[in-house]
Amino acid sequence: MNVARSPRPPTLPGRTGSTSRTRAAHGRRVLAALGAAVSLLAAGAVTAMTAPAATAATGCSVQYSVVNTWQGGYQANVSVTNLGDALSSWTLAWTFASGQGVSQAWNATVTQSGTQVTARNVSWNGGLATGQSASFGFIGSGASSPAPGGFTLNGVACTGQVGGGTPSSSPATPSSTPTTSPTPSPDPTTPGSTPTTPAGGGEFDGAGCDVSGDGPGSDSRLPDPFLGLNGTRIDQKSDWRCRRAEIKKLAENTIYGAKPGKPERVTGTVTSSNITVNVSHQGRSSSFSASVQTPGGTGPFPAVIVYGGFGADTSTITGQGVAVISYDPTKVGAEGTSRGNKQGAFYGIYGANSSTGLLAAWGWGASRIIDVVEAAGGAVLRTDSFGVTGCSRYGKGAFVAGAFDQRIDLTMPIESGGGGSPILRGLASEAGAQSPSSSYGEQPWLGDAFAGYQNNTSGLPVDTHSVIGMIAPRGLFIMENPHVDWLGARSGANAALAGREIYAALGVQPNISYISNVSDGTHCATRSEWRTPLQQNLQAFLKGSGSAPGVFQVSSSKPGNLSQWRTWTTPSLS
Structure with a gap:
């Protein structure tokens, strides 16, 4: 669902601290601590x-x-x-x-x-x-x-009768692939290949992991997130690194399309008001920018990347001494295009016919912003403390960005709906929710390969509960709205409940929070129920003070029931 509430490109009804702390030290702290488009x-x-x-x-x-x-x-x-x-x-x-x-x-x-x-x-x-x-x-x-x-x-x-009306259960038919032969494009990380760690960053730590295998067969219930592609369940916390790499492969192959790692050259500038990003890769170049709002006081500051100019309440974010990076993802992957003619900075590098969907492309853009901030050396923004948030379609994007970049310490998707955190298997049957096929057809948010699963979610070897696990053990705060059926809050609750089992197995259950028990039904509203846990998450994961809240408040109108969705148990990982 795409709704915004703010300036540029809304889509929905819209660091202080020592700079000497290393990424490794930060990692140790974390480990311890809207309807079918009627077109x-x-x-x-x-x-x-x-x-x-x-x-x-x-x-x-x-x-x-x-x-x-x-x-x-x-x-x-x-x-x-x-x-x-x-x-x-x-x-x-x-x-x-x-x-x-x-x-x-x-x-x-x-x-x-x-x-x-x-x-x-x-x-x-x-x-x-x-x-x-x-x-x-x-x-x-x-x-x-x-x-x-x-x-x-x-x-x-503009003559001709204009159609409209209420949403239909029939998704818009995706545009056909152009008949002309596309120009060869630089190759993103090929889904299913051995992952590589981008040079100079901690975007993904699964280098060297064996990710061979196709995953489990068809199952109407949620696949076991602890079952490796070799058919053996993991039994140690250290195994999660390579299990995450397997989930990444499956998610890219079936849901999102490949998210490439760091390109050959990423340069840019960081000021207290703006970030510029310039990318060159295999003879192609693109660029984009984002605005910066710093809080009062002396930097460098932690920063939250806010998709589309709105997500979690920015006044609360800056009030905690955290900067806001306003990122327009549609400059990186434009909406309103056919799958064979995708546009934006990402597709300028990897080709208009790339099979990567917008959500992964947007996440790639967020990662390039982090690259530039890291290279800037911490004069304005800290190089080791990042969050991401967005609402509605931008909530989908924030969720994917956090899952696919391990430098993001706190992920905060809001009312993300189909293609976001709710389990796809649940959305296929939840009354009033946007169906997976509608999410696929409304915009090219999901990868082209999802075409084979949009009406067969049982065939997916992975679901979003495991994508939540890709974020673990880092901070995750999921905010949902049970008052708009289209958003699939019941499926969201089941995703969070299943994802929480992964956090529990890793010994960091307080690092995931979920709230759908809210009184205001306005889409993408700023809600009082979210303010205190938002402050607590910002302090715990971006400022290094206080404890993760581990809040779980599920709306009684859209409760989850994990027992209906799993046959697996949660292991005690050593």
């Missing part, structure tokens, strides 16, 4: 206006989707395609029915006067070449239907 393309799709013969005809098409609904509100996505001359900026206008409104928007600046609504491009997506599309989303108030009408692009009508 309705404007019928006729195009409007050709009379124009001089020497110029392209003027016209546009609009794709409008209602992707989630709840009492008194809904989430919608809009994609406009320019069919005329290239534009340096754009304004899309439409007419609402009486009683409909926009309360939040992302990837566009949206204003409303009466029933008339205007969406203007933001700084980074104003250019639209002929045939190019721009996408944005908003949280609507009132009824989700009828769909808006009278769309115009820069004053020119």
Whole structure:
């Protein structure tokens, strides 16, 4: 589900301390311590206006989707395609029915006067070449239907009937692969190959582990996270390093696509207001940036990477003496593209036809930010203390980022829904939740290989409870909303309960917290129930003071029941 609440690219209804502490010492401390996209393309799709013969005809098409609904509100996505001359900026206008409104928007600046609504491009997506599309989303108030009408692009009508309405159980059909042969691309870490440790960092510690084997066969219940690919259950805590490498391989092969390690060259700058990232790999280059907000006092500061400008409450984060890095993941992997034509800084390196999904690509971008901060030497931000957070689609991204980069000390996904922390097997049957097939079809968030599992989650050799285990023993704080069925909070509770067993086996159960028992049902709201455990997690994992809270508060309306989902027991690892 994609909803945001803040500036750039929202998608949802949105270090102090000694710098001499080494990564190894920090590691010892840690070890001890919204609905199926109803993609309705404007019928006729195009409007050709009379124009001089020497110029392209003027016209546009609009794709409008209602992707989630709840009492008194809904989430919608809009994609406009320019069919005329290239534009340096754009304004899309439409007419609402009486009683409909926009309360939040992302990837566009949206204003409303009466029933008339205007969406203007933001700084980074104003250019639209002929045939190019721009996408944005908003949280609507009132009824989700009828769909808006009278769309115009820069004053020119986008003719054709625009579809809309409430979410359907049928996912949008993914775009077909282009028939033209793609240009060969640099090879990411091939899924299933022996993992390599990126040079100069602790992004992944599974180098040298034997990850041969295909994993367990089809099972409607959750695979045993302690069962190695060789058919033997692990019996020591030290075995988890290579078991994590096996889970990483399975997750890349079936769910997310490969997340490459550190490219050949990563450079950039870090200031108290901005981070720049420049990447070169196998003859290709790309770049992106992120903004920085430091707290009061003297640095260097721990930092939390906040996806899309919103996630865990930033005022609470900075109030604990932790900096905020506002990261726009859509610059690294753009939404609104087909699977055969992915765009953004990641795909500029690894190719538009890469089988890696957006979530893994976004995680790659977060890792490159950490690379740059590490190389900067700790003048502004600490090089050994990182967190990540995001809400809705950005919660999915934060979850994956934390699982695939072991330098992230605290992972805080919020209301992540399908493709995030909830077990995929549960989402396939949970009433009202976004199904795995819908998550696959709404955006290319998941890897292309998931196509074979979107309607057969029992065939997955891994599920998200084991991905939670990839984060262990580091800090994890999962925040969920049981009031929006689409988010699959029951499946989220089961994922957390199963993941907690891994933390318990490693002797660090307090390092995982989970709260879905919240009173406010607004998607991606700042909630009082989360504030104190958020502060405690920031102190424990990023500041090195206090104890991990280990809070587990599951909503009675969406409880989990782990006994229904497992046949395995939790071992006592020595």
